[in-house]
Amino acid sequence: xxxxxxxxxxKHSLAEKMPFNLKMFRGLLSKEAYLMYLYxxxxxxxxxxxxxxxxxxxxxxxxxxxxxxELVAEGISSVKTLPSTIQYETYLKSLSSEGILPHxxxxxxxxxxxxxMIKKNVPSSGKMYEFDNKNxxxxxxxxxxxxxxxxxxxxxxxxxxxxxEELEAHxxx
Ligand code: HEM
Numbered sequence: 001x002x003x004x005x006x007x008x009x010x011k012h013s014l015a016e017k018m019p020f021n022l023k024m025f026r027g028l029l030s031k032e033a034y035l036m037y038l039y040x041x042x043x044x045x046x047x048x049x050x051x052x053x054x055x056x057x058x059x060x061x062x063x064x065x066x067x068x069x070e071l072v073a074e075g076i077s078s079v080k081t082l083p084s085t086i087q088y089e090t091y092l093k094s095l096s097s098e099g100i101l102p103h104x105x106x107x108x109x110x111x112x113x114x115x116x117m118i119k120k121n122v123p124s125s126g127k128m129y130e131f132d133n134k135n136x137x138x139x140x141x142x143x144x145x146x147x148x149x150x151x152x153x154x155x156x157x158x159x160x161x162x163x164x165e166e167l168e169a170h171x172x173x
Contacts, residue, residue, distance in 0.1 A: 001147050001148075002147065002150070003147055004105070004145055004146070004147050004149055004150055004153065007147065007150035007153075007154070008106075008150055008153045008154055008157065011153075011154050011157035011158070011161070012157070014157070014161060015157055015160055015161055015164065016114070018161060018164035018165070018168065019164075019168045020033075020037075020164045020165075020167045020168040020171060021164055023171075024037065024118055024121070024122060025117065025118055025121060026121065027120075027121035027122070027123075029122065029123065029171075030123070030171075031071055031074070031076045031123045031124075032076055032077070032078045033078070033167070033170075033171045034071070034122055034123050034124060035068065035071045035072075035076050035077070035078040036078040036079060036082075036167060036170060036171075037167060038064055038067050038068050038071070038124075038128070039068065039078065039079075039080045039081055039085075040081065040082060040085045040163055040167065041060075041064050041128065042061065042064045042065065042068065043081045043085050043086070043088075043089045044085065044088060044089065044092065044107055045059075045060040045061050045064055045107070046061055046089075047088075047089045047092040047093050048092055048100055048103055048104060048107065049061055050093065051092065051093065051095055051096070051097055051100045052097040052100065053104055053108075053140075054101070054104065054140045054141070054144060055136060055137060055140035057131060057132065057133040057134075057136040057137040057140065058104065058108050058131075058137050058140060058141070060108070060111070060128060063127040063128050063130065064127075064128050066127045067124045067125070067126065067127050067128050070124055070125060071123075071124060079170065082163065082166045082167070082170070083166070084159070084162040084163045084165070084166045085163050085166075087159065087162070088156075088159035088160070088162075088163065091159065099152075101144055101145075101149065102149035102152035102153040102156060103152070103153075103156045104141060105141050105145050105149060105153060106153050106156040106157065106160075107156070108137065108141060109138070109141055111128065111129050111131075112131070112134065112137065112138055115128075115129040116129060
C-alpha cells in the first residue's frame with residue numbers, strides 16, 4: 001500500500017498549481033482576494049472543529065478570525081462563504097469524529113508545511129499559520145494517521161480544488 005503522502009501527492013500537486021494558490025504563494029493576491037480565502041478557511045475550520053479535532057493545539061478558528069478582523073479593520077471587504085465551500089462544509093458536518101480525521105490531516109498539515117512558505121507572502125500578519133505548540137499539533141495528527149485515509153483525503157482535495165477554482169473566478173472578475 002502506498003503511504004498516505006504518496007497516495008495523495010497527485011492531488012497535492014494539482015492543488016498547489018491552482019492559479020489562485022500560485023498567486024498566493026508568489027505574494028500576488030490583493031487584500032480583498034486574501035480576505036475571501038480567509039472566509040473559506042474559517043468555514044472549513046469551524047465545521048471541522050465543531051465535529052472535533054484530536055488536540056486543542058490544532059484549533060484554528062480564533063486565529064483565522066484574528067486575521068479576518070485585521071483586514072476588516074483596514075476597511076477591506078469581500079464576499080463571504082462561496083457555494084463550493086458550503087458544499088465542503090455540509091459534507092464535513094455530516095462526518096463523525098473519526099470520519100473527519102483525514103480532513104484534519106489535510107487542512108491542518110497544509111498550514112504546518114506549505115503554509116510556512118506562504119505565510120511570508122500573504123497580505124496579513126498570518127496568525128492562521130502560527131501554532132502555539134507546533135510539535136504537539138503535528139504529533140496529534142501523525143500519531144493517528146493511516147494510509148487507509150488516502151481516498152478520503154483525496155476527496156477532500158477535490159472539494160478544495162473546486163474552492164480554489166471558485167476563488168480564482170471571483171479574483172479574475
Ligand atoms: C502553494 C500551495 C502549496 C505549497 C507550496 C505546499 C507545499 C508543501 C510542502 C513543501 C510540504 C512538505 C512536503 C514534504 O514533507 O516533503 C507539504 C505538505 C503537505 N501539504 Fe502542501 N502545499 C501547498 C498546498 C496545499 C494544499 C492546498 C493542501 C490541502 C489543503 C496541502 C496539504 C498538505 C499536506 C496534508 C501535507 C503533509 C503531507 C505529509 O507529510 O503527509 N498543501 N506541502
